[in-house]
Amino acid sequence: MMRRSLSIRLSRKHEAADNPNTVSPVFTEVQSAAGAIFYQSRCAACHGKSLDDGAFAPPLTGELFLQMWGGKRANTLADFMITTMPPAAAGSLKREEVVYLLAFLLQNNRVRPSLEPLPSSDTALSHIVIPSPTNPYGEVAAGITLPLPPNPKPDPLDQITPVTSQTLRDPPDADWLTWRRTNDDGGFSPLAQINRDNVSHLTVLGMGTSEWPKRRHAPCA
Numbered sequence: 001m002m003r004r005s006l007s008i009r010l011s012r013k014h015e016a017a018d019n020p021n022t023v024s025p026v027f028t029e030v031q032s033a034a035g036a037i038f039y040q041s042r043c044a045a046c047h048g049k050s051l052d053d054g055a056f057a058p059p060l061t062g063e064l065f066l067q068m069w070g071g072k073r074a075n076t077l078a079d080f081m082i083t084t085m086p087p088a089a090a091g092s093l094k095r096e097e098v099v100y101l102l103a104f105l106l107q108n109n110r111v112r113p114s115l116e117p118l119p120s121s122d123t124a125l126s127h128i129v130i131p132s133p134t135n136p137y138g139e140v141a142a143g144i145t146l147p148l149p150p151n152p153k154p155d156p157l158d159q160i161t162p163v164t165s166q167t168l169r170d171p172p173d174a175d176w177l178t179w180r181r182t183n184d185d186g187g188f189s190p191l192a193q194i195n196r197d198n199v200s201h202l203t204v205l206g207m208g209t210s211e212w213p214k215r216r217h218a219p220c221a
């Protein structure tokens, strides 16, 4: 009895704040384990053994999956699976099997198992909201804004001056950003420190070969 009341309290804690009729998902480890076995035999051939490595079907775990299904009700996902999956035998999944598969998919999408089973009726499933990337149950409750980290790391990109098309068309005098420096292929530097009068004073201090470029982009200097 003690255990049961504890699990109910935990699941209620995550009730979606904006709609009292919605609850966060619950399922047991047994349900998810049954779903895993079923998944490997009926679904993995297309969706992949690890749920995101299938050659023939979209991932069933991770951001892409949550972008598609996050925030939707569990009965919508159940209906989708019942009516379309597996494509060659759509309509063949029993409700009980779909519930196990749902539990397995939830476990692979950030929801932890509990002691309370995932219900199977359509009405009960319609109150359950699948976690979305912006509302990850079990991590941060909905509506909470986290403070900034105490010492934000400097962003290395802040030190890089963006190069725009305008800069490439008309580069600053001291810059040589493309192969011939300007779009007209001039190959001319407007710097005036070295001129006809002093060029004869230049002497060679050293020589070396530079490495052959590994990529066929115009060198930047």
Ligand code: HEC
Residues within 6 Å of the ligand: 039, 042, 043, 044, 045, 046, 047, 056, 057, 058, 059, 060, 064, 065, 068, 081, 085, 086, 087, 088, 093, 101
């Ligand atoms: C023959 C290959 C194949 C098999 C087997 C298969 N699926 Fe799919 N599944 C697909 C394809 C293709 C899509 C994409 C369909 C679409 O976008 O309309 C898909 C989509 C899905 C989606 C929606 C994913 C998304 O992000 O849109 C779910 C959930 C799903 N399948 C579950 C299952 C389950 C559960 C099984 C096993 C009972 C299964 N599938 C078996 C090919 C397969």
